[in-house]
Amino acid sequence: MEEKNFSIDPTTEALVIKAEKEGIETLWDRKKIMKTPCGFGEEGLCCRICAMGPCRISPTAGKGAQKGICGATADVIVARNLVRMIAGGLATHSDHGRDIAHVLHMAKRDGNYKIADEKKLLSLAKEWEVATENRDIYDIAHEVAEVALNEFGKPFGSLRLLERVPEQRKQVWDENKLKPGAIDKEIVTIMHSTHIGCCADAKDLVHKGMRASLADGWGGSMIGTEFSDILFGSPVPRETEANLGVLEEDQVNIIVHGHEPSLSEMIVLAVEDPELLQLAKEVGAKGINLSGMCCTANEVTMRHGVKIAGNFAQQELAVITGAVEAVIVDVQCIFPALSPLTKCYHTKFITTSPKAKISGATHIEFEEEKALASAKQIVKEAILNFKNRDKEKVFIPKTKSPAIVGYSVESIKSQLDKVVNSHIDPMGTLKPLADVIKAGVLRGAAGVVGCNNPKVKHDYGHIELMKELIKNDVIVVTTGCAAQAAAKAGLMSKEARKFAGKGLATVCELVDIPPVLHMGSCVDISRILMLVAELAEMLDVDMSALPVVGAAPEWMSEKAVSIGTYVVTSGIDTWLGVAPPVTGSAAVVDLLTNKAEAVVGARFYIEPDPYKAAQQMIERIEEKREALGLSL
Ligand code: SF4
Ligand code: MSK
Structure with missing residues (x-):
């Protein structure tokens, strides 16, 4: 067997070999054909904003x-391209948030969408001064949803959720004019300012990008999280399994892939429908096996323990197992390649969102008003497809790992309550976490x-970095496809304590958590922001003073550019394993990796080697500890 060496995940290697034998291409084949990436594009030096160009x-000063x-310099072109990526990411996350707010707006007692977390809704209503007394909970929900929807286009003022940041951070943003206005306005401003012949100042463009990014983390994304919790429940710790080994040979395998939980929550209900289960038996299957991919997997595993089939790079491999009856997708991170690929197997590729139609896919529009009925129709299609499975083509790798998932800020606090002496300390706070960080038992968090x-x-950047951090008593919190890498690698099981340093292992034991949450x-990631904000408040320091760091070792999307920028703008140093397309401008690189610190107290680091990145992160954590006068 040829050594593949592009993934640390054994299921990935095995399925790529199967694909090769069957003459099927994967992303790694297409990457090979792509050869060397375009140097101008890679450095951010190509502009195609107007038709005088491209x-x-x-890249060589004084030559060419x-x-x-129009006279735009490399600095301007690079900055414009970068902030357009931020606008793309902000738009995507925020439109997700807006969709969920619309779902809350249509929620009703006898409808498909109900309120699962009243406590969270009431607390948000209080925060936003929505009257709650003697009102029906659904009236409150609708008004709260309306307030959120107005955050996207309000003509005046900054975002309500920015009020959640500690005073010190608010001051940093005030002093530097970084507080964003309405979410949509921030996107429009970037598109306007980066039009031909508009803003031509790299520093100002980056400033606009930083301001806009806050409308993602502390705006659209946070609305997405809060409202999903209100509608579908705030996650609590629960067990699951991860990797393609979760697929079942004798069941109808359905994979939900994409991002918004409004679709996947209904699919979760639909696969439990007795009539559909009966239908599955009638077609010769033992049952219906639902699993998830990318962030949809994260949404449903956090709330229901639905198994995780894999992360972003494995989406084609799921189909290549030959055992998947349907891949049901909504929005974001869905390879168009799934369309021709599914034609080589029996898999039905079902798109559901009017925002993400894909040529060649079966489009069954998911209508929120008839959500459960739409979901049942989609699941039925999958069941009826079971008979088309070609047994000769089926290969499901055995590998899967147990994981504990579901660490919302609320559930982290409940876990921490296990070590609180309620006669002395309050329950339901992050104080025990602050105490172990102060004492140096935990050096910090990443x-x-x-x-x-x-x-x-594949997964190497995530896993090696995480292992190094936990070995050095840095607790790791994670989301997205990085979280799935961790689940697959066994870092989210209690046994993973063996990879942790002595201090972290002790904390994990006492609080009953894995070292990677x-x-x-x-x-x-808005949950992570809230965790850091509350920790800063608890220690009465600015967020940038905390021994807390961020990293995106294998990032690829515009969303990730927006995330990295709002994390840095929130005062948290961030390590990138892949260089963003900015290296064509020394000035922009300097702004991001150096000068940003003087403004927001944090900066970007670019380090592809996870061991070096871990070392730098640990050093930075120690510097912050020293500055805070914390015990060594
Ligand atoms: Fe060229 Fe300027 Fe047009 Fe960009 S905006 S394509 S740099 S002329
Ligand atoms: S799904 S944005 S590949 S983390 Fe959120 Fe994964 Fe990145 Fe998509």
């Missing part, structure tokens, strides 16, 4: 074109998040 600037036809990217060996999907 213009590409020579140094300006675009958020490791983001995608897969074939520029990095699954906090959800990409929009749930």
Whole structure:
């Protein structure tokens, strides 16, 4: 067997070999055909904003074109391209948040969508000064949803959720004019300012990008998380399994893939429908096996323990097992390649969102008003497809790992309550976490998040970094495809304590948690922001003073650019394993990796080697500890 060496995941290697034998291409084949990426694009030096161009600037100073036809310099072109990526990410996360707010707006007692977490709804209503006394909970929900929907286009003022940040951070944002206005306005401003002949100042463009990014983390994404919890329940710890070994040979396998839980929650209900289960038996299957991919997997595993089939780079491999009756998708991170690929197997590829139609797929529009009926129709299609499975083509790798998921901020606090002496300390706070950080038992915390990217060996960036951090008593919180990498690698099981340093292992034992905590999907990085904000408040310091760091070792999407930027703008140093397309401008690189610190107290680091990145992160954590005068 040829050594593949592009993934640390054995199921991935095995299925790519199967694909090769069957003459099927995967992302790694297409990456190979792509050969060397375009140097201008990679450095951010190509501008195609107007039809006088495209213009590409020579990366060598003094040689070749140094300006675009309009006179835009490399600095301006790079900055414009970067902030357009931020706008793309902000738009995507925020539109997800808006969709969930619309779902809350239509929720009703006898409808498909109900309120699962009244406590969270009432607390948000209080925060937003929505009257609650003597009102029906659904009236309150509708008004809260309306307030949220107005955050997208309100003409005046900044975002309500920014009030959640500690005073010190608010001051940083106030002093530097970083508080965003309405979410949509921030996107429009970027598109306007980056039009031909508008803003031509790299520093100002980056500033606009930072401001806009806050409308993602503390705006659209946070709305997505809060409202999903209100509608579908705030996650609590629960057991699951991860990797393609979760597929079942004798069952109808359905994979939900994409992002928004409004679809997947209904599929979760539909697969439990007795009539559909009966139908599955009638077609010769033992049952219906639902699993998830990418962030949809995170949403449903956090709330129901639905198994995780894999992360971003494994979406094609799920189909290549030959055992999947349907891949049901909504929005974001869905390979168009699934369309021709599913034609090589019996798999039905079902798109459901008017925002993400894909040529060649079966489009069954998911109508929120008739959500459960739509979901049942989709599941029925999958069941009826079971008979078309070609047994000769089926290969399900055995590998899967147990994991504990479901660490919302609320559930982390409940776990911490296990060590609280209620006669002395309050319950339901992060104080025990603050105490162990102060005492140095835990050196600090790291958020490791983001995608897969074939520029990095699949999952290697995530797993090696996480292992190094936990070995050095840095607790890791994670979301997105990084979280799935951790689940697959066994880092979310209690046994993973053996990989942790002595201090972290003791904390895990006492609080009954794994060393790597699954906090959800990409929009749930807002949970990490809240965790850091509350910790800062508890220690009465700015967020940037905490021994807390972030990393995206295998990022690839525009969403990740927006995330990285709002994390840095929130005062948390962030390590990137893949360089963003900014290296064509020394000035922009300097702004992001150096000068940002003087403004927001944090900066980006670019380090592809996870061991070096871990070392730098640990050093930074120790510097912060020293500055806070915490015990060594
Ligand atoms: Fe070229 Fe300027 Fe047009 Fe960009 S905006 S394509 S640099 S002329
Ligand atoms: S799904 S944005 S590949 S983490 Fe959120 Fe994974 Fe990245 Fe998509």
